[in-house]
Amino acid sequence: MDTIANIIEQQRSCFKSQQTKAVSFRLELLKALKFEIESQEQAIYDALHKDFKKSQFEAFISEVGLVLSQLNLVINNLESWSKPKRIRASLLTFPSKDYIYKTPYGTTLVIAPWNYPFLLAMEPLIMAIAAGNTVVLKPSELTGHTSKILTQIIKKVFPETIATSIEGGVETATKLLSEKWDFIFFTGSTKVGHIIAKAAAKNLTPVVLELGGKSPCIIDDSMDLKLVARRVVWGKFFNGGQTCIAPDYIIVKSNKKEALIAALKAEIIKRYSETPKTSADFPRIIDKKNTTRLAALLVDVNIVYGGDIDEAQCYISPTIVDEPALDSPLMSEEIFGPILPILTYNTEKDIEQIIGHKDTPLALYIFSNHKGFIENTINTYRFGGGVVNDTLIHFGNHRLPFGGIGTSGMGKYHGKHGFDAFSHDKAMMKRGNWIDPSFRYPPYKGKLNLLKKVFKYFG
Ligand code: NAD
Numbered sequence: 001m002d003t004i005a006n007i008i009e010q011q012r013s014c015f016k017s018q019q020t021k022a023v024s025f026r027l028e029l030l031k032a033l034k035f036e037i038e039s040q041e042q043a044i045y046d047a048l049h050k051d052f053k054k055s056q057f058e059a060f061i062s063e064v065g066l067v068l069s070q071l072n073l074v075i076n077n078l079e080s081w082s083k084p085k086r087i088r089a090s091l092l093t094f095p096s097k098d099y100i101y102k103t104p105y106g107t108t109l110v111i112a113p114w115n116y117p118f119l120l121a122m123e124p125l126i127m128a129i130a131a132g133n134t135v136v137l138k139p140s141e142l143t144g145h146t147s148k149i150l151t152q153i154i155k156k157v158f159p160e161t162i163a164t165s166i167e168g169g170v171e172t173a174t175k176l177l178s179e180k181w182d183f184i185f186f187t188g189s190t191k192v193g194h195i196i197a198k199a200a201a202k203n204l205t206p207v208v209l210e211l212g213g214k215s216p217c218i219i220d221d222s223m224d225l226k227l228v229a230r231r232v233v234w235g236k237f238f239n240g241g242q243t244c245i246a247p248d249y250i251i252v253k254s255n256k257k258e259a260l261i262a263a264l265k266a267e268i269i270k271r272y273s274e275t276p277k278t279s280a281d282f283p284r285i286i287d288k289k290n291t292t293r294l295a296a297l298l299v300d301v302n303i304v305y306g307g308d309i310d311e312a313q314c315y316i317s318p319t320i321v322d323e324p325a326l327d328s329p330l331m332s333e334e335i336f337g338p339i340l341p342i343l344t345y346n347t348e349k350d351i352e353q354i355i356g357h358k359d360t361p362l363a364l365y366i367f368s369n370h371k372g373f374i375e376n377t378i379n380t381y382r383f384g385g386g387v388v389n390d391t392l393i394h395f396g397n398h399r400l401p402f403g404g405i406g407t408s409g410m411g412k413y414h415g416k417h418g419f420d421a422f423s424h425d426k427a428m429m430k431r432g433n434w435i436d437p438s439f440r441y442p443p444y445k446g447k448l449n450l451l452k453k454v455f456k457y458f459g
Helices: 003-016 023-039 041-052 055-081 119-130 144-157 171-176 190-202 225-241 253-273 288-297 348-355 370-380 415-419 448-458
Strands: 085-088 096-104 107-111 134-138 163-166 181-185 207-210 218-219 249-255 302-305 319-322 339-345 361-368 384-390 423-431
Touching: 003 107, 003 288, 023 041, 023 055, 023 119, 023 218, 023 370, 041 055, 041 144, 041 384, 055 096, 055 119, 055 181, 055 225, 107 119, 107 171, 119 134, 119 144, 119 181, 119 249, 134 171, 144 448, 171 190, 181 190, 190 207, 207 423, 218 225, 218 348, 225 253, 225 339, 225 361, 249 253, 249 348, 253 319, 253 339, 339 348, 348 370
Parallel strands: 107 134, 107 181, 134 163, 181 207, 218 249, 218 361, 249 339, 319 339, 361 384
Antiparallel strands: 085 096, 096 423, 302 319
């Protein structure tokens, strides 16, 4: 038996032993995980910096801080989340007491991407453990330093029969996917999402797919452009533009385009200086392959700001592109880097022309003071979630479910939604025995009219 099959076998028998069912056991592990992450905090920042020069501030706010706050939330609420929930009974099934039991799926697989390599590996793992599953994590091969520390932390806190990290690339992921899992949680590209869904379908394994897409940012002419520029530049260039919910491109009311571009330029300079390469707050592209991919998107387009590329250093400066063609490579695929195309509109039909031709994005942003325009936009388009008058920060409220639709994914998580994602809702009815009307039993003759009345009034 090879290692992967062996680990899964051991996790499966551990799950069957009922060990993970005790909430006290899960809490003990999660508290130990919290302690270990806090002890390794600086080492995590160092790893993220080595991987792509991520600043400590962004590493805290978008990785370690979020993980610790999810851990605190789970530790404080796990007892109550795990309890069977009493549900209102139906008169049709009287007498009964009805419940939802939260039950773990079993042996689960988590595959993580590189762009928030600590957060997007740890958060699903925490939720898997909280819900009483065992878990095998495959972190990204592109962030070697962070993956190494993830593996160390997991090894220190968890017995391999409960949780383990298996590092590796496509070959390892393919091997893992050839095994039978009880649940798969994948974060990554839409392209690989198809591969995951296909592998899961073989065994009818439930999946959550957290994917990406081209997230539009619509700006009308009712806003203070200084404020808009501040929030757009922050959301677009955070993590070097390598964020699944980054505004991919802007659609601005045409009479405001020039003023917006001027405000964006001023804001970029204010945040990252005239030479962002020397800014400690502007990270690098994750690797050469992605740098080359992004550089190719800048060929034959009208760059109105930035465009500095140093492929050897995996550096691309914050860049603004004016009106690229809708069928250009820049507008055909998710950018996932610090390049911001600006498109324009005059009527809402123009917006539809642009967004309607794209797949269903993970996020959509609207900057406007017009309630009707805002509500119409929210209701017209299919997208995962979004923000009115800001970018990214819906990610920060754990009460909001986070997930895509169509090509941007399926399923949702964050906070209690994450615990729910890793739990099966077992519906249980406990029947009373003190009365048992003969009505539902054959012979049925003469009972149908009464049955119809019962359904009408008590269904
Ligand atoms: P990716 O799909 O290339 O890789 C993700 C993971 O899948 C990695 O662990 C990788 O090893 C594995 N993988 C790659 N090819 C595989 C294959 N053929 N078979 C099986 N596994 C394979 O994605 P990435 O480049 O790491 O991340 C960027 C993408 O992730 C972007 O599209 C981004 O929008 C998306 N993303 C989504 C979210 C979200 O929460 N929805 C968050 C972050 C990133």
